[in-house]
Amino acid sequence: GAGVSQSPRYKVTKRGQDVALRCDPISGHVSLYWYRQALGQGPEFLTYFNYEAQQDKSGLPNDRFSAERPEGSISTLTIQRTEQRDSAMYRCASSSLGGGTGELFFGEGSRLTVL
Amino acid sequence: AQRVTQPEKLLSVFKGAPVELKCNYSYSGSPELFWYVQYSRQRLQLLLRHISRESIKGFTADLNKGETSFHLKKPFAQEEDSAMYYCALSPAGTALIFGKGTTLSVSS
Numbered sequence: 246g247a248g249v250s251q252s253p254r255y256k257v258t259k260r261g262q263d264v265a266l267r268c269d270p271i272s273g274h275v276s277l278y279w280y281r282q283a284l285g286q287g288p289e290f291l292t293y294f295n296y297e298a299q300q301d302k303s304g305l306p307n308d309r310f311s312a313e314r315p316e317g318s319i320s321t322l323t324i325q326r327t328e329q330r331d332s333a334m335y336r337c338a339s340s341s342l343g344g345g346t347g348e349l350f351f352g353e354g355s356r357l358t359v360l
Numbered sequence: 361a362q363r364v365t366q367p368e369k370l371l372s373v374f375k376g377a378p379v380e381l382k383c384n385y386s387y388s389g390s391p392e393l394f395w396y397v398q399y400s401r402q403r404l405q406l407l408l409r410h411i412s413r414e415s416i417k418g419f420t421a422d423l424n425k426g427e428t429s430f431h432l433k434k435p436f437a438q439e440e441d442s443a444m445y446y447c448a449l450s451p452a453g454t455a456l457i458f459g460k461g462t463t464l465s466v467s468s
Contacts, residue, residue: 293455344453
């Protein structure tokens with residue numbers, strides 16, 4: 246596609262449910278990043294991939310959060326047993342360069358609300 | 361610790377006035393710094409990076425290693441500059457670290 250695509254754009258769920266957020270990066274982009282942004286804050290790094298390899302997951306807040314990019318393209322961020330504090334905008338970005346460098350191209354984000 | 365600080369949450373100026381959005385960083389290595397911008401109802405996007413040393417939409421930013429700063433400047437603000445601005449640091453080999461952002465509001 247022309248840009249990074251994220252789905253769903255909006256997700257409302259009840260506490261305790263699992264959610265999966267999807268990111269379809271720009272075709273051919275090597276690296277893919279997940280960020281979380283709470284209201285009034287900047288994007289907070291969660292994890293990133295070079296191709297299918299998860300290079301850094303130090304930003305994942307706890308083991309309820311996981312991400313995968315099995316074929317080096319589409320990625321899924323999964324949050325298990327959601328809690329209200331997980332409510333935020335989840336942003337995905339991709340880059341033509343690996344290793345954490347290069348310009349990031351962002352999707353429109355997925356806004357998660359946990360009731 | 362690696363950190364980006366944007367001390368102002370909101371900066372309000374009149375059209376035609378000079379603008380300076382402040383950014384300070386903490387990083388022990390050689391920094392690579394960026395400014396990203398998000399206009400209303402648009403995606404977060406790159407505005408400029410320090411290694412390019414270019415002016416984008418009239419904005420410039422100079423890296424000052426002595427003061428560990430990368431302030432964003434524009435001599436004459438326009439209403440279309442109103443947006444959220446994020447300063448970001450790229451530590452070697454890992455992902456961007458963003459500041460909390462500054463909302464720039466330009467009014468006529």
